[in-house]
Amino acid sequence: MIQHQFAERVAGIVGEDASVVGLAAAGSWLSNELDEYSDLDLLLVTRNKVGGDKQRMMAYAEKFGKLLSAFTGEHVGEPRLLICLYDDPLLHVDIKFVTLEEFAFRVEEPVILYDAFGQLEQSLQVTEAEWPNPGYQWIEDRFWVWIHYGLTKVGRGEYFEAIDFLSSIRNMVLGPMLLISQGQLPRGVRKLEKHLPEQTLEQLKGTLALHDRGSLLKAIHKCVELYRDLRSNLYDSDIKWQTGTEKKVLEYYDEIAELPENIIH
Template sequence: MEKLTTFANRVVALLSTDDLVVGLAAGGSWIGGQLDEYSDIDFVLVTREVIGGNKERMMGYAQRFGHLLNAFTGEHVGEPRLLICLYDEPLLHVDIKFVTLEEFEHRVENPVLLLDKGRQLQGVLDKTTAHFPHPEYQWIEDRFWVWVHYTLLKTGRGEYFEALESLGYMRNVVLGPLLHIRNGNEPRRLRRVEMWCRAEEVAGLKATLAGYDREGIFAALRQVVSLYRQLREEVYSGEVELRRESEERVMAYFDAVS
């Protein structure tokens, strides 16, 4: 933890004299005192003019903060305003999101304010609300049985790597978020599921892991289906249209091929 706070304090000192900077906030593990020796740093750097999306200017700030080994922008996660950085001395993963004060209003969490010139960031937090995106249940239900069928096809053909990827995708996109929702957490996919969900739930999720073999993949896929049915029953509202015909046909095929 000390290396994280030391790094952050150095960044705050550098930015405090920068007239273009409105403030600096930290999200992720910094919120609620969840930092540990394995944490990275999620910075939100708020500036008076648009910098996010301009890689050269983003890199200019990142290079000032320490011994920058490597950095790249976050288009792969749909966020070109994000710069993902690896620093040395000490070795740290640091994400820096560059936003304006107006853009700071639209956020998924309320970060910890590390630098707030004129209490402008606090003013935004006081008048706006954070919204963490929740999965669309109908979107999941419309796709789930197609994903199960696809996994069966890949397993039946012997494309086990593809099948294992499919299991991982359903674990990450469906089971993890729904488990978090059932426990009253933000649906952060599989993030900290071991810490924030019950032991028996984690055990059930472990059973969706498989080795590189046909029988193991079929068993894991049955557990994926079983968990989804349980979570769907507890989490979904009556407005979700269940794809019963798809479910019945896919599960009949499952019985036939396995």
């Protein structure tokens, strides 16, 4: 695999760099799911803090191969991340720059590729990974407000906005909850096609919509149906259901469904 070959080359390069404590791989590497379309997720552990300093991050990345382009990950809330595209071979590589102290705080157990003094292995032995599962109360407190928002976009005729809204609901709510229901980590909509039973996957397809009022309303209704089913199966008695808000929003759905089509010109 080109990802393994690239990682081995990087491990050899950083092994000669006294500023580097270690190198580890994460992402698809951990589940043995790497294929020709996979990117490569690397954790580069340095003695002194590099993450957040783009110039220094770029200097490291340029040593590892023919770097075509790279940018930092502020858009995903991670300035320590450098998102790279290399050539020969063409490969997407995400490099996260952390110190040894930061390495301990992780969401999954990485595979160590280079460990100068055994410090990465020691860190993994005395600390635990913790995946940030979505808070069910957090979701319930927001879901019906979000549905109302989507309905206002349909009512106003902002169909592209409504389509984006549906994508957000799948990423933030339905995808994670569906993955949890299948015993998987709540990674948005990652590999749902692989993990969901065919019947459930068909239900989720119902949340896809065309640039059409009727299609959008049908998709929003399917989101509500799916959420209610998942809520019943996953939430325990400690979660307070927002039944009052739910009732009002569903009444609003009926109001929007009865309006004539309203396309903005």
